[in-house]
Amino acid sequence: MSTHRVLPISPDILGFAEIIAPQGEIDxxxxxxxxxxxxxxxxxxxxxxxxxxxxxxxxxxxxRLGKGILLDPACGSGSQLFAYCSGLERAGLGIELDADSAVLSAANGQIVADSGSNSEWTSESFVLVGDGTDATAALAEIGLSGRAVAVMHVDPARPLDTQNHSLDEMEPPISTLLNRWAEHFVIGSRGPAIIIDLSPRLLETQQREIEVLLLSYWPDSPITWEWVSTGRGRIDRLTIWFGAAAESATPARMLRLLSDGSVVSFAGRATEVKRTTSATPSTGDWLTIVDSALLASGLQGQWLREALPAESTRHWVRISGRRPMLLSSEPLQMEKSLVGAFVSSTGQVISRLKVEPTVENIPPILVSANAAYLSRLTLRCKMEPSAQPKIQGKLDHGLKDYPRGKPGFLADVETNGGHAWFICKEP
Ligand SMILES: C[S@@+](CC[C@H](N)C(=O)[O-])C[C@H]1O[C@@H](n2cnc3c(N)ncnc32)[C@H](O)[C@@H]1O
Known part of the structure; x- marks a missing residue:
């Protein structure tokens, strides 16, 4: 049986942390x-x-959680674990293989406690230096045994190209963690409370593998998959909430973090998204580029119900890549925060370009943009990376005399008749 070094959460640890990584040096x-x-x-x-x-x-x-501690068996900086401890006012156990990180994590526990209104949880909270899969030994180090863990959250280190790796290449491996900790979880009517951070690039087959693994221990437990986006055109986090941690009758949840720290979220049942290949934008229609995380979550149906009036047509004209695109006959209800949070550009179709956007074809594009009183035309279409800044520069220069117009963007759509480009004016 291996041993772990026990680090209590106390002001004494701050001096050690300051030696390892002086505060403010990095951030x-x-x-x-x-x-x-x-x-x-x-x-x-x-x-x-x-x-x-x-x-x-x-x-x-x-x-609804049972009595017991909060566990993060690969706690890294400890930020997630101690946010839980502070929010739920419960004792936590962090385990970290890297000794320096473990000291910093314990110091972070103290800092989080100092910044909150209640710090009683610190007296029974610890960070252990050692292997997070060594469940029985870890609990024994802090005087616990049996079913002592009310929640396990783990964010395993993962290979960068996760899709080409098996789930067991995560560190610590999820199957080993479950195998060693299962007997220590408090089990309620919905099973244990388990939260696992996974790669946002996890394939659907890999997602099913995780589900099968968890359900092999607790077959009747509910599952909520959660997608988190910060609006950078990609999914930032994919997390499975299992058992007592899952939200009732909610298989999928989408969170969008806004730059002011607030969060817009909605949840429901995921549905498959289909591309309408026959839809071609016409003048007066609306083209909207949405956050790719929305389609990845499968919750686009719920979002559309909020985003568009019932009478509007709606077609997904692109469903893959970083710029999924919606075509609708009516404008989006952008005043709703849930709607706006998932839109990266929306605009009314003003005209279809008769030419491809190239450096040579700038003059006719500028004629169309001027006719629409655009103050700017941002390229939001696929093109050679080396050509993009040149074309954008020429468009900016050509439109600099019309600052009072509205901004617009140039979007591309794959139509039945081939690739087509549309000038859109923002509302
Ligand atoms: C993705 S990081 C966790 C980050 C954490 N959520 C945070 O906010 O800082 C994964 C951590 O697991 C640790 N780790 C890997 N294998 C481990 C093991 N067997 N036992 C304990 N920690 C382990 C790594 O050292 C790394 O710090």
Whole structure:
């Protein structure tokens, strides 16, 4: 049986953390609303943003959990674990293989406690240096045994090209973690509470593999898949919430983190999205580029119900890549925060280009943009990366005399008649 070094959460640990990674050396000043956590460059790359940590702590506090500790067996910076501890006012156990990270994590526990209104949880919270899969030994180090764990959250380190790797190449491997910790979970009527962060690039077959693995232990437990986006055109996080941590009758949930730290979320049943190959935009229609995470979550149906009036037509004219696109006869109800949060560009179709957007074809494009009183025309279409800045530069130069117009964008759509480009004017 291996042993773990036990680090209590106390002010004494702060001095050690300061030697390993002086505060502010990496990230300068934190946002005023966030605790100033210790980190190394490696931890900064791996750690969960504080706004995500807090949102999850709120979500978890809505779940019916049994008595017991909160466990993160690969806790890294500890930010997620201690956001839970502080939000739920419960003791936590973090385990981290890397000794320096473990010290910083324990210090972060103290910092989170100092920044919150209640720090009683710290007296029974610990970070252990060692192997997070060694369940029985870890619990024994802090005087616990049996079914002592109310929630396990784990964010395993994963290979960068996850799709080409098996799930067991995550560190620590999920199958080993479940195998070793299963007997220590508190089991309620919905099963244990387990939250696992996975690669956003996980294939659907790999998602099913995780489900099958969890259900092989607790067959009747519910599952909620959660997609998180920060609106950068890709999915930032994919997480499975299992058993007591899952949301009732909610197989899928979508979270969009806004730059001010607030979160827009909605949930429901995922449906398959289909591309309408026959739809071609006409003048007066609306083209909208949406967050790719929305389609990945399968929750586009619920979103559309909020986004468009019932009388509007709606066709997904592109469903893959970073710029999924919707074609509708009516404008989107952008005043609703749930709608706007998932839109990267929306505009009314003004005209269809008769020529391909190339450097040589700038003059006729400018004629169309001028006729629409556009102040800017942003390229939102696929093109040679080397040509893009040249064409954008010439468009910017050509439209600089019309600053009072509305901005627009140039979108491309694969139609039955081939590739086509449309000038769209923003509302
Ligand atoms: C993706 S990071 C976790 C990041 C964390 N969620 C945060 O916000 O900082 C994964 C961590 O697991 C640790 N790790 C890998 N294998 C482990 C094991 N067998 N036991 C404990 N920790 C392990 C790594 O050192 C790394 O710090």
């Amino acid at each position: 300068g000043k934190p946002k005023p609303s966030e605790p100033h956590l210790y980190q190394t460059y490696r931890m900064k790359r791996l750690s969960t943003p504080w706004s995500v940590c807090l949102t999850r702590a709120e979500q978890l506090s809505d779940c």
